[in-house]
Amino acid sequence: MIRWLTPTKPLRFGEFVALMALMMASVAFSLDAMLPALPLIGQELSPDAPARGQLVITSFVLGLGLGTLICGPVSDAFGRKSVLLGGIALYLAGAVLAIQAQSIDMLLAARFLQGIGGAAPRVVATAMVRDLYEGRAMARVTSIIMTLFVLVPALAPAIGAGIMWASHWRMIFVAFVVFGLVCGLWLMLRQPESLPPERRRPLSPRKIGAALIEIVSNPRVMIYVMTLTFAFAPLYVWLSNLPMIFDDVFDRAASFPFWFAVTAVVAGTASVANAKMVMRFGMRRIATLAFAWQASVSLLFLGLMMIGLPAPWDFALFFAFMCAGFFSIGLTFGNLNALALQPLGHIAGIGASVVQSISTVCAALIAVPISLAYDGTPLPLVFGMVICASVALALMLFARHISVEEAAS
Numbered sequence: 001m002i003r004w005l006t007p008t009k010p011l012r013f014g015e016f017v018a019l020m021a022l023m024m025a026s027v028a029f030s031l032d033a034m035l036p037a038l039p040l041i042g043q044e045l046s047p048d049a050p051a052r053g054q055l056v057i058t059s060f061v062l063g064l065g066l067g068t069l070i071c072g073p074v075s076d077a078f079g080r081k082s083v084l085l086g087g088i089a090l091y092l093a094g095a096v097l098a099i100q101a102q103s104i105d106m107l108l109a110a111r112f113l114q115g116i117g118g119a120a121p122r123v124v125a126t127a128m129v130r131d132l133y134e135g136r137a138m139a140r141v142t143s144i145i146m147t148l149f150v151l152v153p154a155l156a157p158a159i160g161a162g163i164m165w166a167s168h169w170r171m172i173f174v175a176f177v178v179f180g181l182v183c184g185l186w187l188m189l190r191q192p193e194s195l196p197p198e199r200r201r202p203l204s205p206r207k208i209g210a211a212l213i214e215i216v217s218n219p220r221v222m223i224y225v226m227t228l229t230f231a232f233a234p235l236y237v238w239l240s241n242l243p244m245i246f247d248d249v250f251d252r253a254a255s256f257p258f259w260f261a262v263t264a265v266v267a268g269t270a271s272v273a274n275a276k277m278v279m280r281f282g283m284r285r286i287a288t289l290a291f292a293w294q295a296s297v298s299l300l301f302l303g304l305m306m307i308g309l310p311a312p313w314d315f316a317l318f319f320a321f322m323c324a325g326f327f328s329i330g331l332t333f334g335n336l337n338a339l340a341l342q343p344l345g346h347i348a349g350i351g352a353s354v355v356q357s358i359s360t361v362c363a364a365l366i367a368v369p370i371s372l373a374y375d376g377t378p379l380p381l382v383f384g385m386v387i388c389a390s391v392a393l394a395l396m397l398f399a400r401h402i403s404v405e406e407a408a409s
Helices: 013-032 035-045 050-078 080-100 104-132 135-149 151-166 171-190 205-216 219-249 256-281 283-307 313-330 333-372 379-408
Strands: none
Touching: 013 050, 013 080, 013 104, 013 135, 013 151, 013 171, 035 050, 035 104, 035 151, 035 219, 035 256, 050 080, 050 104, 050 219, 050 333, 080 104, 080 171, 104 135, 104 333, 135 256, 135 333, 151 171, 151 256, 205 219, 205 333, 219 256, 219 283, 219 313, 219 333, 219 379, 256 283, 256 313, 256 333, 283 313, 283 333, 283 379, 313 379, 333 379
16 A cells, blocks of 8 residues: 555656646636636625625636745755655645635635645656756646646636536536645646755745745846746736626627637647757747737737727637737747746746746736726737737747857856
């Protein structure tokens, strides 16, 4: 029995990638499966202010940001596997509490706890990949993981809608419990520890502080962290606003899971393309071109919206814009994470924590005012996309300038 709980034989590449994809997808599943339920949650638990139902998303993201900062350093000290299992346990506890929540405040607290636990599969799985791969090889592995990962957000809204059709929105949290148990058991029984004791860093404030100083004082790392921030922010705006846009603007709330699934598949094709191109063209060039594409398409769509198009061309145009935006997202996340972590292999755990914590929390802070600016039209979302993509593009060009100067010196 002990041998089954402490496997030592490395997983085959395919099974390792599938396990990492499933764990990283826990965050997407926890966010996207809730989208069809947000209006109903607001009406049931907060009838005087039904818009508070949207906080089910942001409360999870805030817990995710806090947990992200904690998980990496702890995993550097105690190993990846034990921290992953502990995070999954917290995730399960939050889901169980959410099932029983009788008020919106209790539900938000449960989601916050679930977000803290969900940070472990997100961050520590990334550090585990970094333990075994680096540079362009890591970007390739991450892109393959993202290709599998995209199946979860593609199906999650439909799963949430199907659960609500068959039962009640609370049963979505039962699905989260099942998902967490599958991840935990697969990890416990099959995946060996990737960080041996001799490579671990003691959990001391002095050493953590030294690592933090090393990270924030590295200009290249921080540029990519800021770029990740402006890449993440539009994604959170999409998640918050899309259910309302499909309902209020296009009267397509019932078919929203289908359109969202198609868009997620488009993002997955971008990850496939990136996995094939990154070894040839490099991470920075692909990400830079992706942001240039995103900014250009957003500006074009903003102009067309200002002119106005008759139905059904207005929806066709908006859906094309969704696909273009999510395709560019698929070309950026894996590359930017690999670029940010490339100089941090000796502190991969805390490196992944700081990179993802800062980018997650700051992205949420940027996304909140854009989401609250929703006026019954997609204009605030599109304008936010223009700003975020333009800033990200400028940061990537600045990163290239720094790299050229370093090479010349």
